[in-house]
Amino acid sequence: MKKKSESKTKRKYILIQYGINFLIIFAIMIGIITGLSYVGFSAQALTTECETAYSEAQEITETIEIIRNHEQLLKVWLEHPETLTSEYWQQNSDILDLIDQSDSDFDASMLSPEKEGTRAQLFYASLLFDNFTDSFNYAHDLEPASLDGPFLLAKIDEGQYQVCIDSSAKHLALGEIVAVVSSHEIQSSEDDDLSPAINNTVAIAEQNGETLAAVVYPIKSDEKIVGLVAITIEKNFIARTNFKLASTILSFMIIMAILLGIVLLLRLYHMIVKPLSKVQKGLENYTNDLDTIKLVSQMKSITSTNEIGILAKNIETMVKKIHSYTVETTALAAEKSKIESELSLASNIQSSRLPTNFPDSSIEKRVEIFASMAPAKEVGGDLYDFFFIDDDHLAFVIADVSGKGIPAALFMMEAKTIIKDKSSLGKSPAVILSEVNAQLLEHNKEKLFITTWLLIIELSTGIAVEANAGHEKPTLCHLDGKFELIKNKHSLALGLSKKITIKDNEWQLTPGDKIFVYTDGVTEATNENEELFGSERLIDTLNQVTDKNPKEIIEHVKSSIDEFVGTAPQFDDITMLVFTYNGPYNA
């Protein structure tokens, strides 16, 4: 069979739960910061590199602008691309002699076109080209790896430039024509690598449909731009730099996060988890071994001053309280058990006082007697008695003290003694009961009273005299007849008032007569529906056993009551006395 599933959750640890929380929070934070920095650096990356490139380009430009007629130079280079090779210079080195012969600084226009002028011009151009190529190549080697160039671009037209010196770099080739677009137009382009933060020292060169970022420095002649020195920036450079920077930050942050996380978790452990765990384990042990002293010392060892410290103090207080309650309860339980055993003893004493030595029917032929008393609590307030006043006079008593338990029991024992004491020869039941009443009234601060029925039978004649002080109606069954209630007037119960008038009633009993007397525990026995057994039901029950002996009759009534009552508790003491008068047997 499947067991009813308890929601048994797997045990979780605070540190792990919190560690996971930290992980998630840090991961999110790191992600956000890395993302932001990646975007932010796009602006910065370019700036630093560009500044370097810019100043280099500027230097180079200055050296070019020193040359007189540098505008012309560029033109010559463009018109005569053959001069853009170092072989041309080597092939025409004889012009060098001509140069040595002149007086002033060599200048392209010095040689007249007629006298080898053009050729000299071309040579000059070639010579200069050679020089510049060297320096450009030199500059190339100095650049940071992310930059390429420098390139010398000569202006052909608006926005159109041709590469004159390529300094053995990769991005642009000698003689290539590029379109240079200024930075203002770039910002609307879709090239994500370059768009974010480009300042106006950077222009984009367009080449074969691809865009190239470059730092340019304009070469001017008479305030007009005639050429550019361009240092190109590797396209992926920006992305790569950003990525490099971002990943540096990322790694840094991850390391910081790990360290921070460890520190926080350690602190968490030390400040909260450890003392809390102590409390938890202490309580767990306590529930197993109930060792108050151990738990108290464990709680005292928690020195936190925060909520956990207070928790520990509270637990200490609580467990001390539990301890004292337990001690109290144990003492009370011991007391209770003591009282219970004393009550049980008292019950034995009391029931031993009621006569159970019913006359043996083989010896005493004149009467057959049986009686029983069942208290509602351990001790009761009902009593029955029978005794010989003399050999011919037998007295029967049944009585009921108001109330139940110990007070009624003590009163009952006293009353029984007084009744027997006063029952001497010659006194009628009425007289006896009046005397008993007077004696009971002598000291009755508790205001208890006792209903009493007393019958004295003269066995030789069958004359029975009976008096009833507030007790239940007796029942009588003649031989071969039925039980009937005897409805005589009763007097007040005993112990209530001095003003009491008790009357004697005289019956003539014949052999075979049965008398059944009882206390109100019989007629007022209640079942779960709060119905009473009642005197009618009692009569019916008795009439089922009219031919039985006293013991059988009482047993039958008892089981009848038990059946009727069922599981409802017994409210009152149940007492019954039966005797059969068999007539005078002369020994």
Add this chain to the structure above:
Amino acid sequence: MSELNIEEKKNGKELIVSLSGRIDTITSIHFSEVINEKTLQGITSLILEMKDVSYVSSAGLRVLILAQQIMDQQGTMVIKNLSPDIKEVFDDVGFSDFMTFEND
């Protein structure tokens, strides 16, 4: 189910208790909570209106007897309009001398 309804009315030192239903072993407990030594403190006249009482068991009798004993010390107690059947039972046990009965 046996039921006992009890209504109390206090006029200074007089207490009128009206009962209706059955006073038996179980309901007499309720009855004894209403009239006992504590609740009768300072009362000099106790009137028990019993015209709607259908049955009184010996447990109920005990409560009445105790009330009578208490009122004997401090004033008077009157049982009013007890039904004849029950009155007969009371007479049987000699209560007529012990208690005071009145009919309106």
